[in-house]
Amino acid sequence: MSPALVQEKLHTVDDIYSLPDGQRAELVDGQIYYMALPSRKHQEISGELFGIIREYIRSKNGSCRPYIAPFAVFLSEDNRNYVEPDISVICDPDKLNDKGCSGAPDWIIEIVSPGSRRMDYFTKLFKYRTAGVREYWIVDPDRNRITGGCKKSCVYGS
Numbered sequence: 001m002s003p004a005l006v007q008e009k010l011h012t013v014d015d016i017y018s019l020p021d022g023q024r025a026e027l028v029d030g031q032i033y034y035m036a037l038p039s040r041k042h043q044e045i046s047g048e049l050f051g052i053i054r055e056y057i058r059s060k061n062g063s064c065r066p067y068i069a070p071f072a073v074f075l076s077e078d079n080r081n082y083v084e085p086d087i088s089v090i091c092d093p094d095k096l097n098d099k100g101c102s103g104a105p106d107w108i109i110e111i112v113s114p115g116s117r118r119m120d121y122f123t124k125l126f127k128y129r130t131a132g133v134r135e136y137w138i139v140d141p142d143r144n145r146i147t148g149g150c151k152k153s154c155v156y157g158s
Contacts, residue, residue, distance in 0.1 A: 012079040024070065028127055030080040036115050038069075038086075041141055045111050046086045049139070053089065064091040064106065072100030073108075075131040083124065086111045086139075104132035109148075112140040 010030030019025060024035040038046070050068045057064050067088045075081040089107035090096060108128055110120045120138050128136045137148035 010080060013074070013082050014079070016082050024084065026084060027080060027082040028123055033119060033123075035084070036113065038111075039113065042086075042111050042113055045139060045141060049109060050087055053087065057089075063093070064089050065093075065096070067101070073105060074100065074102045075104060075127060077102075081127070081131075083127075085109065104128070104134075106133070107135040107137075108133050109137040109139060112138060112142070114142070 011027055011032050012030070013027060015032065016025055016027050024037075026033045026035060046068060050066055053066045056062075057066065067090070069084045069086050071084060071088055073083045073085060073088055075083060085105070085108040087107075087109040088101060088105040090101050091106045092103075095101050095103045095105075110116070110124060112120050125136060125138075135148060137146055139146050
């Protein structure tokens, strides 16, 4: 007699919406990843980058729109992928609705915290690439660096 295989529950976006108020989490391929509150340094970096990006797009009369977390991104049409990037830039207004962004944003920025390092450098990098995100930056304050790249043209002011 062989031991029964443990069935791991796959979660959906409904499970994310059912979390207690104030509890933040992301959903990647049906797995829930709980998120710690961002630090002061994290918030400062996020706010500065968001302001710079927003002003750049405005100065070029661009049609893209930046959003700062918490902002829901539904990477696929299934209900098993929900993320809240630190900054999302969406250039296709048809992807936007009252809940957030349906589909891959054009540009995502994640700011690494001690508890998110593996998630940001591996899990999300793979997920964002396969979902069609055109540009993904990882801001790592502890290592004092920004890494990233584009799939195509990375001009957001036009």
